[in-house]
Structure formats: structure tokens, C-alpha cells
Amino acid sequence: AAGVIQSPRHLIKEKRETATLKCYPIPRHDTVYWYQQGPGQDPQFLISFYEKMQSDKGSIPDRFSAQQFSDYHSELNMSSLELGDSALYFCASRHRGGVGKNIQYFGAGTRLSVL
């Protein structure tokens, strides 16, 4: 079965650079979530989209922005990168009208390292 696809898997950037992370949800899933997991930490919710509109906003810095496109894929844009942005970034998708209520399915993540 198709899963959530994230690219790239690894990304190395320098301070003050920009980065773009991509997420392709499971087909027919209409909601996408972004989470950030720092070293030894639990995943923290950043932002979500439902039917291409921002749905919820969590602890996303102002330097970050995201959007969901007409094909339902989503991109997380990160600017003025800081050392503290080094983390695993997970995307999850969900079918809002699905039987499985709020089961979110996660991608393998993008490991961002800011040097």
C-alpha cells in the first residue's frame, strides 16, 4: 500500500540558509500535518492543512511557512535557518472522512542538519 512520501530524507544546510521539505500524502488523504522532533524529544506539531487550507497551527516559527497544493502534496519552507532547527521533520496524512477517525500515518521523515 502507498505510504506518505517525504523528500529529501536528509538535508544539510548552513545557518541563515533556506530549506524546502516536501510531503506527498497517501492517495485520497485530505489532511496533512507537519511535526518536528528534536533530539531525544517527542514530535511537536507545527502546522496542518485540510483541503489545501491551513487547518491548525502549532509551534511553528514565523521563519517557517507551509502550504498544500492542488494535488494535496505539501511543502514546508524554512528560512533564516538556525542551529536549533536541526531536527527530524515528519509529515503525516489522514483521511478526515475515513473510518479510522484521527489515525495519522507518518512518513519516514526528513533529517535536517544546520551547520
Add this chain to the structure above:
Amino acid sequence: DQQVKQNSPSLSVQEGRISILNCDYTNSMFDYFLWYKKYPAEGPTFLISISSIKDKNEDGRFTVFLNKSAKHLSLHIVPSQPGDSAVYFCAASAINSGNTPLVFGKGTRLSVIA
């Protein structure tokens, strides 16, 4: 403040025995709970969930128990297998309040010893 707490960072269990992972929450608005398993270099994999209208949900070797009055849930794995060794995250959401993002605990690392 941590709204979902997994107070045991690690747990070791003999193969074939029961693994019990615990999770406590503080937000009484949470009404849907999930357990995820995570291997290194992979994303969290959904295991099992439970709605607040139930107190037990079972799926094969995995059973989740929910005690709403104590704001406590637990995941039982019986029998435990070496392949179950992973980090287990408890997560919660408040769906009926329209709040669907998951709030995670810090995880418990389970080691199943052969």
C-alpha cells in the same frame, strides 16, 4: 507542560512475556488516543487506537486499556517478541473539540530480550 506523559523512558522484557507500557494525560478534552511504534531512521508507525467511549481495544497481540477517571492508558503486548523492540509513543487528540493534531508523550524504549 507535558500534556501526555510516559514516565518510563525504557523497559526491558523477556521474549514471550507481557510488555506493559503506560501513559498518563492531563488534558480532559482528549478523547482519542493512539499508540505508535518507531524504529530508528523511520517514521512512527500506527499500532492501535482507542476512543474515550471505550475502555479497551484489542488487535492481535496488542491491547490498549483506557481509564478515563485516572486519565491513564496502557498498551499490553502479549507475547512480546524481539521484533517489538522499538520506541513506543503514546499520542492524544481532542477530536470532538475539532482539535486533531496529535500531542505526543516522550516515548518509552522497549527492549525484548530473547
